Amino acid sequence: MTEIGSSRAWRKFLRHRPAVIASVVIAVYVAVALSVLLTGWITLEDTSARVGPANLPGFGLLPDPEQRMDNAEWLAERIESLCDRADPEEALAGFRDLGSRRLADLNVDEFRRRIDAIWDTWDRLAELDDVNEAARSPETGPEVREGLAELDRRCEALLQPVSETGSVWRTLELLLGTDRQGRSIFLRAVYSIRVAVMIGLVTGLLAVAIGTLAGLAAGYFGGITDGIITWLYSTFASIPGIVLLIVLAFMFSGGELDASLNRVTGGLLRTVLGGRLDETLIPVYISFAITFWIGPCRVIRGETMKIRELEYVQAAVVMGFGRMRLLLRHVLPNVSHLMLINFSLLFIAAVKSEVILSYLGLGVQNGPSWGLMISQSGQEVMKGFFWQIGSATGFMFVLVLAFNILTDALQDVFDPKHV
Amino acid sequence: MALLQVNRLYKQFPVRGGLLNRPIGAVQAVTDVSFELDQGVTLGVIGESGCGKSTLGKTIIGLHRPTRGTVTFDGVEITSLSHRGMMPLRRRMQFIFQDPYSSLNPRMTAGQMLSEVIRFHDIVSPRQRTRYIEELLEIVQMRPDARHRYPHEFSGGQRQRLNIARALAVKPDFIIADEPVSALDVSVQAQILNLLMDLRERFGLTIMFISHDLKVVEHFCDEMIVMYLGQVMERLSCDRIQQTARHPYTQALLKSNPINDPRDRTELHVLEGEVPSPRNPPPGCPFVTRCPVAESRCQTQRPGLVPVGRRHDAACWLVDADAASAVSSGSGKTAGSSD
Numbered sequence: 001m002t003e004i005g006s007s008r009a010w011r012k013f014l015r016h017r018p019a020v021i022a023s024v025v026i027a028v029y030v031a032v033a034l035s036v037l038l039t040g041w042i043t044l045e046d047t048s049a050r051v052g053p054a055n056l057p058g059f060g061l062l063p064d065p066e067q068r069m070d071n072a073e074w075l076a077e078r079i080e081s082l083c084d085r086a087d088p089e090e091a092l093a094g095f096r097d098l099g100s101r102r103l104a105d106l107n108v109d110e111f112r113r114r115i116d117a118i119w120d121t122w123d124r125l126a127e128l129d130d131v132n133e134a135a136r137s138p139e140t141g142p143e144v145r146e147g148l149a150e151l152d153r154r155c156e157a158l159l160q161p162v163s164e165t166g167s168v169w170r171t172l173e174l175l176l177g178t179d180r181q182g183r184s185i186f187l188r189a190v191y192s193i194r195v196a197v198m199i200g201l202v203t204g205l206l207a208v209a210i211g212t213l214a215g216l217a218a219g220y221f222g223g224i225t226d227g228i229i230t231w232l233y234s235t236f237a238s239i240p241g242i243v244l245l246i247v248l249a250f251m252f253s254g255g256e257l258d259a260s261l262n263r264v265t266g267g268l269l270r271t272v273l274g275g276r277l278d279e280t281l282i283p284v285y286i287s288f289a290i291t292f293w294i295g296p297c298r299v300i301r302g303e304t305m306k307i308r309e310l311e312y313v314q315a316a317v318v319m320g321f322g323r324m325r326l327l328l329r330h331v332l333p334n335v336s337h338l339m340l341i342n343f344s345l346l347f348i349a350a351v352k353s354e355v356i357l358s359y360l361g362l363g364v365q366n367g368p369s370w371g372l373m374i375s376q377s378g379q380e381v382m383k384g385f386f387w388q389i390g391s392a393t394g395f396m397f398v399l400v401l402a403f404n405i406l407t408d409a410l411q412d413v414f415d416p417k418h419v
Numbered sequence: 420m421a422l423l424q425v426n427r428l429y430k431q432f433p434v435r436g437g438l439l440n441r442p443i444g445a446v447q448a449v450t451d452v453s454f455e456l457d458q459g460v461t462l463g464v465i466g467e468s469g470c471g472k473s474t475l476g477k478t479i480i481g482l483h484r485p486t487r488g489t490v491t492f493d494g495v496e497i498t499s500l501s502h503r504g505m506m507p508l509r510r511r512m513q514f515i516f517q518d519p520y521s522s523l524n525p526r527m528t529a530g531q532m533l534s535e536v537i538r539f540h541d542i543v544s545p546r547q548r549t550r551y552i553e554e555l556l557e558i559v560q561m562r563p564d565a566r567h568r569y570p571h572e573f574s575g576g577q578r579q580r581l582n583i584a585r586a587l588a589v590k591p592d593f594i595i596a597d598e599p600v601s602a603l604d605v606s607v608q609a610q611i612l613n614l615l616m617d618l619r620e621r622f623g624l625t626i627m628f629i630s631h632d633l634k635v636v637e638h639f640c641d642e643m644i645v646m647y648l649g650q651v652m653e654r655l656s657c658d659r660i661q662q663t664a665r666h667p668y669t670q671a672l673l674k675s676n677p678i679n680d681p682r683d684r685t686e687l688h689v690l691e692g693e694v695p696s697p698r699n700p701p702p703g704c705p706f707v708t709r710c711p712v713a714e715s716r717c718q719t720q721r722p723g724l725v726p727v728g729r730r731h732d733a734a735c736w737l738v739d740a741d742a743a744s745a746v747s748s749g750s751g752k753t754a755g756s757s758d
Binding site for chain 1 (some may be wrong): 477480481482502505506509512513514516517518521522523524525526527535536539540582585589
């Protein structure tokens with residue numbers, strides 16, 4: 001049998017090229033998640049702030065002519081309304097709807113003058129029946145495209161030029177376009193890595209820990225302990241996983257459980273969490289751990305029953321070793337490869353389930369997640385805008401694929417029959 | 420007084436079944452086994468597979484709780500002792516397992532394994548531990564650097580040496596060896612047997628040697644017990660067993676042994692029939708279904724173990740008839756009767 005940490009296991013693993021690549025991919029995801037968590041280079045505010053017009057395509061692609069006009073109209077109207085305020089200077093200085101870009105340092109009259117210039121061009125283009133058609137046709141095409149370019153230049157004239165350092169951030173903000181509310185899809189998708197990795201890690205660890213303890217106890221002690229644990233997981237396993245998840249998520253949602261827990265504990269929960277229970281990821285962790293411990297428990301129970309009868313365990317009994325020593329030194333190390341494989345399986349399961357729950361509005365409640373992004377992209381997809389749903393599923397796909405490849409490789413490495 | 424006394428030991432395993440998993444029967448693994456073992460004697464336990472010889476060993480060492488009967492070690496009855504009460508005796512009794520591939524924890528190096536045992540039983544002071552481990556490896560004829568290696572890096576013979584080293588680590592008086600060589604190549608078998616014989620001399624060990632190989636037992640042991648279907652058929656000295664064996668089963672075993680010289684070969688004696696199920700043993704002599712000389716009373720009445728010579732007992736009505744005088748004199752070592 002191949003053992004965790006042995007040089008043989010390592011060699012076998014390193015020979016498995018796709019698995020090595022998958023590990024690198026996972027490492028990058030985890031590193032990004034950690035960097036977001038620790039340095040906060042993307043904040044929650046960054047992900048919820050408008051960075052530009054709605055539904056901009058990614059990779060710096062130009063929207064179609066009609067949308068370019070809509071975007072110009074949106075910007076002109078926004079600034080115009082600010083100029084009409086009682087304190088226009090202050091309102092203009094507080095304008096943040098273009099992400100990291102700032103308005104040019106101009107007085108109100110100058111803004112009005114430049115906006116009028118935008119409207120001039122806009123009106124000229126608006127006289128056309130169908131801008132998209134006109135931009136394509138050979139006769140009017142050059143003129144319309146020139147008009148659109150002018151429109152963009154005049155919009156640009158409202159803003160400060162982009163600085164060297166600012167341009168990198170601006171590129172990131174618009175890398176994958178913007179969603180229906182003009183928020184950066186890239187920043188939201190990257191911030192969601194943090195959520196996905198945290199949910200994967202925490203629920204994976206929790207479920208494997210609970211499953212291992214229960215499985216060891218059931219497999220080793222047998223009898224009534226085994227009966228209770230087997231009954232418990234059979235009961236849980238007889239409820240379809242996703243239904244159980246939804247029920248548990250409902251239990252936490254709405255803040256009623258939070259309120260009653262706080263009543264019982266005298267507000268202790270609120271002090272510890274610094275907020276409401278249903279606004280943290282804790283309900284997700286709990287419901288996932290309750291659903292997911294069954295897998296590792298079953299596998300480890302079976303393996304423990306097998307190992308218990310092996311002669312090295314009996315030899316340890318003959319030596320007079322206590323139960324704790326037997327379990328921790330002689331049984332646990334010999335099921336640890338199963339813990340590793342199950343962890344990586346549950347990580348994927350947790351990431352995928354989070355997406356489903358969040359899609360249903362029961363998972364992550366505040367801040368972005370891939371599931372929320374997919375859920376919010378429904379109307380965009382109908383309009384033919386695929387950047388948001390594509391980014392969310394793409395980010396998730398790469399992570400899940402990498403974990404699947406890794407799990408396969410781990411199973412091969414620890415399979416005693418596989419040389 | 421004998422070092423080990425086994426008195427009317429029974430071990431039954433319940434057979435569960437049905438909807439509620441209730442016991443619906445029992446496998447009679449060990450039935451009414453009694454014997455004594457003196458200090459320094461090597462006792463062979465021989466029998467076909469499934470005859471309960473391993474169960475007997477494991478029940479004596481405490482891996483199984485006996486259904487009935489007692490085991491007394493050095494004057495202390497150990498069958499009723501608690502885990503804690505048993506602790507001082509654990510050091511003195513050790514077990515060598517059959518399968519060298521499953522008897523070592525794959526996650527521990529040889530050194531870690533020995534060190535755990537030594538620390539747990541506090542055999543030597545911490546400073547002497549490494550020295551003692553190297554000494555142990557040397558005793559079982561392994562190189563001292565073997566202690567850094569994991570079980571999968573060793574051959575079957577080397578693993579069995581490590582098993583012996585583990586058993587010796589606590590400096591025991593008594594060792595039960597459960598078919599210690601049957602999983603090994605013949606050449607390696609001889610090495611391990613020679614090693615065990617050296618160690619027996621060197622440490623004055625008392626050994627209970629479980630085997631299905633009559634040749635090995637004859638060579639290695641002083642006395643032997645022949646078991647069939649959980650019961651003792653005959654107990655005899657290992658000297659000249661060809662001549663002294665009285666029980667038809669022992670004689671059948673002797674005849675089925677391979678003969679070295681082809682010129683000595685006569686017709687091959689093969690026992691007819693099947694071993695009865697231990698769930699449902701015959702009411703009389705367990706061997707009756709295959710016995711070439713069985714009589715009608717063998718079907719219904721179980722023969723007890725009776726003395727038939729000096730340090731020689733047998734459980735057979737026909738042997739009994741030959742040694743009627745011995746029965747009437749009724750030596751104290753007689754154990755077992757028809758229940």
